[in-house]
Amino acid sequence: MKNNKKQIKEFENLSAFLDDQLQPEEKAQLQARLSTDAELRQQLKDLDQTRRVLRSTPQIRRPRSFALTPEMVKQQRFTLNAMRFSRFVGVAATVLFAFVFASQMFFSRGMGFSAANIASDSVAVENQPEADFALEESDFAGDESDNSTMAQMADDTAAAAPEEPVEEPLMEIMESTPTETEMGMDDTQDTAAADEPMDDAADQDASPENTGGGGGEPPAESEAAPAALPTATIQSRTSDSDKSVLATEALGGANDGEAADAEDGPMLLVVPTAMSDEASKEPPAAPEQRIVEEEGTPRRKFQTIMLVEGILLGLAGLGAIFTLYFRRRLK
Amino acid sequence: MDEARMVEYALQGDLDAFNRLVLAYQDLAYNVAYRIMGNPSAAEDMTQDAFISAYRKLKTFRGGSFKAWLLRIVTNACYDELRRYKRRPIVALEPVGPDQEEIESPFWLEDPGESPEETAERTELSAAIQHCLDDLDVDFKAVVVLVDVQGMDYKEAAETLDSPLGTIKSRLARARGRMQDCLKGFGELLPPEYRLEGERMST
Numbered sequence: 001m002k003n004n005k006k007q008i009k010e011f012e013n014l015s016a017f018l019d020d021q022l023q024p025e026e027k028a029q030l031q032a033r034l035s036t037d038a039e040l041r042q043q044l045k046d047l048d049q050t051r052r053v054l055r056s057t058p059q060i061r062r063p064r065s066f067a068l069t070p071e072m073v074k075q076q077r078f079t080l081n082a083m084r085f086s087r088f089v090g091v092a093a094t095v096l097f098a099f100v101f102a103s104q105m106f107f108s109r110g111m112g113f114s115a116a117n118i119a120s121d122s123v124a125v126e127n128q129p130e131a132d133f134a135l136e137e138s139d140f141a142g143d144e145s146d147n148s149t150m151a152q153m154a155d156d157t158a159a160a161a162p163e164e165p166v167e168e169p170l171m172e173i174m175e176s177t178p179t180e181t182e183m184g185m186d187d188t189q190d191t192a193a194a195d196e197p198m199d200d201a202a203d204q205d206a207s208p209e210n211t212g213g214g215g216g217e218p219p220a221e222s223e224a225a226p227a228a229l230p231t232a233t234i235q236s237r238t239s240d241s242d243k244s245v246l247a248t249e250a251l252g253g254a255n256d257g258e259a260a261d262a263e264d265g266p267m268l269l270v271v272p273t274a275m276s277d278e279a280s281k282e283p284p285a286a287p288e289q290r291i292v293e294e295e296g297t298p299r300r301k302f303q304t305i306m307l308v309e310g311i312l313l314g315l316a317g318l319g320a321i322f323t324l325y326f327r328r329r330l331k
Numbered sequence: 332m333d334e335a336r337m338v339e340y341a342l343q344g345d346l347d348a349f350n351r352l353v354l355a356y357q358d359l360a361y362n363v364a365y366r367i368m369g370n371p372s373a374a375e376d377m378t379q380d381a382f383i384s385a386y387r388k389l390k391t392f393r394g395g396s397f398k399a400w401l402l403r404i405v406t407n408a409c410y411d412e413l414r415r416y417k418r419r420p421i422v423a424l425e426p427v428g429p430d431q432e433e434i435e436s437p438f439w440l441e442d443p444g445e446s447p448e449e450t451a452e453r454t455e456l457s458a459a460i461q462h463c464l465d466d467l468d469v470d471f472k473a474v475v476v477l478v479d480v481q482g483m484d485y486k487e488a489a490e491t492l493d494s495p496l497g498t499i500k501s502r503l504a505r506a507r508g509r510m511q512d513c514l515k516g517f518g519e520l521l522p523p524e525y526r527l528e529g530e531r532m533s534t
Contacts, residue, residue, distance in 0.1 A: 008504075015504035019478070021485050050511040053521075054479035058457045062361040063375055066382050067350040073386060 014044050018051055086326040093319030100312050107305055334397045342389055349389070353382050356398060359481060360405045366476040367409040369465045377412060381405040399490040406473050406491065413469055459521060463513035467506055474499055475506035 013030055016022050022030065034041050332355060340348030360381060365374035381404045392400050460480075464472050477488040478499070489499045518526065 011508060012501050012504040015507055016500050019485065019503075021500060046511060047507060050507055050514065051479060053456075053514060054460065054475065054507070054510060055482065056456070057366075057460050057480045058454075059358065059362050060365045060371070060374075060457075062358055062378070063371065065354070066357045066361070066379050067353050068346060068382060068386055070346060072383060073346065 010040070011043070011047075014040070014047055015051075017044070018048055082326065086323045089319045089326075090323035093316045093323065096312050096316035096319065100309050100316065103305075103309060107302075335394070338389065338392060338397065341386065346386075349386050352397065352401075356401055357382070359398070360401060363402055363405050363476055363481060364409055366461065366464055366480055367406065367469065367472055368412065369461060373412060377405065377408045381408045384408065396487060396490060399487050402477070402491045403493065406477075409473075410469060455520065456522060459514060459517045460510075463510050466513060467509060471502050471506035471509065474502040475510060478503050479507070 013022060013026060017027065017030055034044065332351060334352065337348045337352050341352070357378065361374055361378045364377040364381070365371060368374045368377060381401070385401055385404050388404070464476070467475070473492055474488060477483045477491055478485065483491070485496055485499050485503075488503075489496050492499070494502075514521065
């Protein structure tokens with residue numbers, strides 16, 4: 001190996017010697033060796049011949065003049081600008097791809113809440129039949145009472161209703177509140193303490209006449225069933241709250257029975273009250289709309305993010321296609 | 332010709348002044364491109380591109396040897412093109428006659444001022460050298476083309492290739508060794524005065 005390196009170095013010196021590119025000391029040393037080493041002299045002779053052959057390489061006649069014309073310079077300037085632009089687009093597309101990918105990574109980690117959201121929604125759907133079942137039970141209890149009494153009470157309620165038209169649907173909605181208790185919610189006292197009408201409704205609920213009054217009206221079932229949906233949703237969110245910070249925040253500490261607090265109270269109370277208001281106008285649809293507005297905000301955010309990412313990905317894809325096409329055409 | 336003045340005029344937008352520089356160096360630029368690329372059409376494209384590029388980048392010329400600066404643009408254009416060839420290899424169009432037989436001496440290499448024997452001898456030597464050059468790595472090829480084929484000195488070649496003198500010296504020696512081995516393989520095919528004898532030198 002060392003010997004080979006020495007040979008290579010010696011060959012380099014022979015080559016440089018022919019071009020007179022050696023330092024005086026190196027040149028003297030090599031000349032001394034050449035005077036004694038016949039093999040080295042032969043090597044120098046061969047290398048000199050090779051160099052001579054290479055230096056006699058015929059010059060090729062150029063096929064045309066390469067003088068520039070104004071059009072050529074102008075056209076080329078456009079081409080170069082286009083090349084620069086396409087390069088910029090290519091880089092931008094790459095950055096966009098990277099950004100979208102990174103944001104996907106970030107949000108998919110941060111979007112644990114979205115997964116929890118979806119999971120809780122499915123749980124809510126699963127819980128709905130239970131709520132319905134609870135309502136059916138209460139309705140069934142109402143059916144056991146005297147029909148005439150029920151009719152009378154219905155009339156009485158109807159007579160009392162004009163003063164407070166919202167009361168009746170509110171009562172009906174509040175009949176669903178026992179489902180919270182049945183499903184393990186500990187915060188019924190919170191809801192009762194925070195809202196007076198609900199208190200009244202609970203009081204009325206306690207008497208069989210009122211129950212009968214609510215159950216006596218056929219729409220009560222269909223109205224109460226969707227009204228049970230938000231409570232079931234809240235329940236399921238409560239159970240998932242340890243998984244998702246956002247879900248816990250949305251609940252506002254309802255789990256801990258702190259709904260009486262000024263901050264947390266409205267979160268729980270707004271939903272049923274608003275639902276009951278809306279239920280009086282559009283019984284089945286209103287609560288669901290409310291759910292989407294109040295509870296679906298993270299999902300909407302998620303959808304917006306997905307939409308923005310989709311647009312960015314589309315732009316990046318277009319940029320990449322443009323760059324590939326344009327650069328190929330230019331070349 | 333005062334190169335510095337021509338460059339100055341060209342910088343002010345005088346294309347004619349730049350074209351005087353083109354006329355002075357176009358043969359050299361084309362030959363360097365031809366020997367590195369190994370085919371005339373690619374060499375033509377590279378030379379033209381290099382002159383256009385040189386005109387556009389003229390403000391980056393900081394004095395010194397205009398020849399070295401220009402040839403650096405030529406060799407860089409050739410490097411880029413050869414890299415592209417490696418990525419997307421192309422099939423060269425061989426000169427083929429009406430009977431589909433390859434023409435050894437295509438018309439673009441013919442010189443009406445030479446006898447047929449002289450033309451054959453010249454083209455055979457030229458083809459042999461080109462064949463051996465084509466087998467070299469591009470870094471070795473560029474050095475041997477600049478120093479031996481075009482007769483530049485080490486310093487100018489170092490400036491052109493933006494490499495230290497030591498690198499030029501070692502690459503040139505290796506390139507010469509490999510060319511020597513390759514040319515010996517042609518033996519009798521080369522004109523008598525160019526035939527190489529003795530043992531092959533492997534480096």
